[in-house]
Amino acid sequence: MELDNVIDAVLRNIFIEIEASGRHVHVTKEQAVKLFGHGLTPDRPLSQPGQWVAKERVAVIGPKGEFKNVAVLGPERNEGQVEISLTDGRTLGIQPPVRASGSVENSPGAVLKGPCGEVRLPQGVIAAQRHIHITPTDAARFGVKDKQIVKLQTYTDRPLVFEDVLVRVSKDYATRVHLDIDEANACGYKMGDLGRILS
């Protein structure tokens, strides 16, 4: 084992890579057909296995403003969802609740507009609760369980300790911290920055 590999293995036992999620949309197959005339087309893969950015883009329209050209993530889901930051919410005139992805009950809606049509989501606009995707192996190593709430120290330009970080364990995940853009900016995140779960 070369020294670089040893260092890498040690670091991965202490730190977790952070990623910042920009505003994005999830749609159902039916919604994709309405918006684009067909299902989603993969463009480039995301770090989470099986997840990708679609070639298709949508406008997200709220009562006070809109964002054009918003990323759509695939594959299609069972329910439409819009993930934005609280700053984005101000621009749109929508107050998103802070929720785990998929928890959209009683959240506000928005209008999606694609080249072939519009979809009015009655609900689904949320700010994603900061979270850690983690494999069962890494979860055992870090001593954390699915749905546990942990604190995360960031090693970033404007360091801070995030509380209320949701742990999500699955063998289908790659181990990564996901922050929204407000959170990423608040800690001065740059690509490749690391975090550490505090015990």
Next chain:
Amino acid sequence: MELDNVIDAVLRNIFIEIEASGRHVHVTKEQAVKLFGHGLTPDRPLSQPGQWVAKERVAVIGPKGEFKNVAVLGPERNEGQVEISLTDGRTLGIQPPVRASGSVENSPGAVLKGPCGEVRLPQGVIAAQRHIHITPTDAARFGVKDKQIVKLQTYTDRPLVFEDVLVRVSKDYATRVHLDIDEANACGYKMGDLGRILS
């Protein structure tokens, strides 16, 4: 002393009120005359004694975008300055360094546009370093000194501990934590929320 007063006094010995600073501009007298045809006119006071929001507003223009109707704070200063969040920087196409207010050396510039003319700031666009304005009395009580860097626990919807919080002591201040909008959103700040300096 009524119970409410006692409780209030105890709380003020433990917590500091947080305020979120939206994007805003400081201008010199000369710049105000160019932009508005006259000096700044006070509209409403800010929490810091002697500081106020002006009736006048400006557009802030960057290479990639602009914000219209940006608040201008008075009184006039010796140098123009634009305080934005890192999120705002993305919109404008400007990467502001994180700096204490007034530290604008080698920071990027921007164009300000008012009803009477434009001012090209050669430098002065910063993201304000998170900071605590504190009176000498409160500084002694909390055991902190001017220019000290402290950690601040927020008691907010998305609690976190900010590191690298700059303490600024002056008898001319009111004791308040100042966050930018990225930071305020990252911790789920609402008006009236409190923070606590960690020893």
